[in-house]
Amino acid sequence: MTGTVIIILLAALLLFVILAYNSLVKLRVQSDNAWADIEVQLKRRYDLVPNLVETVKGYAAHERSTFEKVTEARTRAMSATTPAAKAQAEGMFAEALKTLFAVSENYPQLRAVENFTQLQSELTGIEEQVQLARRYYNAVVRDLNTRIAQFPTNLIASLFSFRPREFFEVAAAAEREAPKVRFETPSA
Numbered sequence: 001m002t003g004t005v006i007i008i009l010l011a012a013l014l015l016f017v018i019l020a021y022n023s024l025v026k027l028r029v030q031s032d033n034a035w036a037d038i039e040v041q042l043k044r045r046y047d048l049v050p051n052l053v054e055t056v057k058g059y060a061a062h063e064r065s066t067f068e069k070v071t072e073a074r075t076r077a078m079s080a081t082t083p084a085a086k087a088q089a090e091g092m093f094a095e096a097l098k099t100l101f102a103v104s105e106n107y108p109q110l111r112a113v114e115n116f117t118q119l120q121s122e123l124t125g126i127e128e129q130v131q132l133a134r135r136y137y138n139a140v141v142r143d144l145n146t147r148i149a150q151f152p153t154n155l156i157a158s159l160f161s162f163r164p165r166e167f168f169e170v171a172a173a174a175e176r177e178a179p180k181v182r183f184e185t186p187s188a
Helices: 002-059 064-079 083-104 114-149 153-159
Strands: none
Touching: 002 064, 002 083, 002 114, 002 153, 064 083, 083 114, 114 153
16 A cells, blocks of 8 residues: 555656656747747848948948948847847847938938838838747746746756746837837928
């Protein structure tokens, strides 16, 4: 009788370990997938920006320092690897884009160019996708980090070397906003 109880307890313990381990693996895979989604959206934005810069450059060639800042910020953001480094670089990149759009507002003939307005609209759409991907990633990371910290799953997490993940958060409130530009149609 005692042997049966011990076997049942060991089976229950083994079942718990398996279930806890699998739930941690599932959350880790989801966070990896969510991070990949963020990187896809950011790459779309990085690929769009050179076209945007070239379009503005044609109308505002003397704004060389602005173009260099955008290019430098883009390069820095593309090379960042961790969520914290990526968030910091993204903040600088967003500021550089705001500057680029501020420059473009000084050129009414640029605002009338269909290519520019299309690129600006596409960038806005990408910014929304980045925001959605970031929210999903942070939710999955929250769930994973919570599971890693909670007892008794924390025992399994430490046994199998599961580590908390970093959130992807932009530090300053001003940097959290997507670049927003409002163009007025030229009056006749």
